[in-house]
């Protein structure tokens with residue numbers, strides 16, 4: 001079994017077009033969380049490589065910004081085709097490198113395809129405004145121009161989708177992309193780069209060299225992107241700890257950052273909720289992806305009238321949910337990414353107990369020996385929103401709290417430093433609308449009768465407060481990848497000044 005994963009990974013990479021020299025004999029060891037075994041040694045970028053790559057992207061920009069946007073969309077259409085053709089192989093690689101169950105590995109690639117489709121249409125819809133001028137024979141307009149090189153720094157848990165949310169938009173907006181994936185997931189990044197290179201080769205000569213490039217390495221390589229004034233936009237996805245540093249450093253050089261950071265997402269279960277539907281939604285939201293989504297449900301705020309009808313049943317689901325290998329079983333909960341993640345989970349559970357929590361589950365499950373870290377998801381009944389409940393532990397822990405009045409539930413939901421996603425379960429229109437109102441959830445995402453995770457690409461994705469404020473993906477998130485230019489045009493023969501100012505010489 002052990003060597004089988006490494007050899008399957010090598011086969012997949014070669015089939016996807018990655019030269020073997022890129023992932024053998026390098027300095028960055030990659031382990032599969034499925035078994036803990038080493039599956040590749042990837043060649044890392046040096047600081048000089050990184051500076052050269054950024055310089056080459058700047059050069060690509062001078063050509064790409066002149067290619068008409070609908071033609072740029074054609075490149076993204078071809079990328080979507082490549083992803084469709086390689087969906088099974090890339091999805092499988094996601095499963096082997098990150099440990100996602102099969103349907104989630106495939107779902108991540110589907111999300112890439114979806115955003116490509118979205119971006120192709122967008123390439124004909126990068127609209128500006130026409131604005132009425134206060135002066136005679138004048139016209140005001142607003143145009144959107146390409147911004148320049150976009151740096152993308154991504155997290156391990158969506159190793160390929162996050163790149164595509166950014167890159168598909170950036171390419172149609174006229175921007176080259178330099179991508180620094182997580183050091184835990186360089187293999188899927190190499191595969192995506194190979195598919196992108198194939199799309200470029202089919203596109204033809206008007207795609208400049210180095211339009212989309214990859215930097216392999218850890219934080220130090222990321223910092224080179226962050227600090228380089230030739231990169232006007234840095235999109236960084238990861239922990240709040242990382243975003244606080246990146247946001248400050250990019251701002252110091254007046255660059256723009258798109259920050260997609262940690263969440264501490266809650267669902268409120270009201271007395272009118274459909275409890276069957278709630279049970280299923282909570283199970284997926286809290287345990288799917290082994291609790292390693294930024295939008296994972298981490299806090300369940302349940303009305304006291306339905307608490308006893310819901311929480312004991314939920315505890316039973318936690319007790320029997322299938323935890324196991326994502327490749328050898330139909331388990332719904334796969335491994336944690338590594339031992340540090342398991343330790344962080346255990347530390348939070350100890351802390352929760354110290355604060356009066358009653359813990360169900362959370363123990364290690366032996367699936368593939370000592371090198372891999374599988375855990376039974378933990379359901380923790382808490383007396384209040386204290387200690388670890390206020391933090392994001394990137395593992396499957398769901399804290400349950402009881403409430404009496406909706407105002408109290410909404411206050412609890414908002415009273416954490418993070419502001420990514422949220423949801424409410426119920427059928428009382430007034431309660432639902434209160435939750436969605438300006439006085440309701442303070443998150444970037446607020447759902448009704450579903451959990452907080454599993455967003456579609458059509459909407460803008462991101463959150464407030466310590467989640468960083470960035471928006472990616474659908475709606476008008478594209479604007480972050482362009483620069484706005486206001487144009488005032490005088491087609492008359494006089495020079496009237498705005499606000500009635502006179503200046504006769």
Ligand code: NAD
Nearest residue numbers: 154155156181182219222223238239242260261262263294
């Ligand atoms: P992480 O912060 O450890 O690493 C993320 C990326 O940042 C990696 O590529 C890493 O090399 C890089 N990095 C770290 N420090 C840096 C620095 N100082 N300068 C430049 N780059 C730096 O996060 P992780 O453990 O890979 O991912 C889990 C976290 O990501 C969770 O907090 C999760 O909520 C968050 N996340 C957020 C979203 C979102 O859209 N809001 C999506 C996915 C994950």
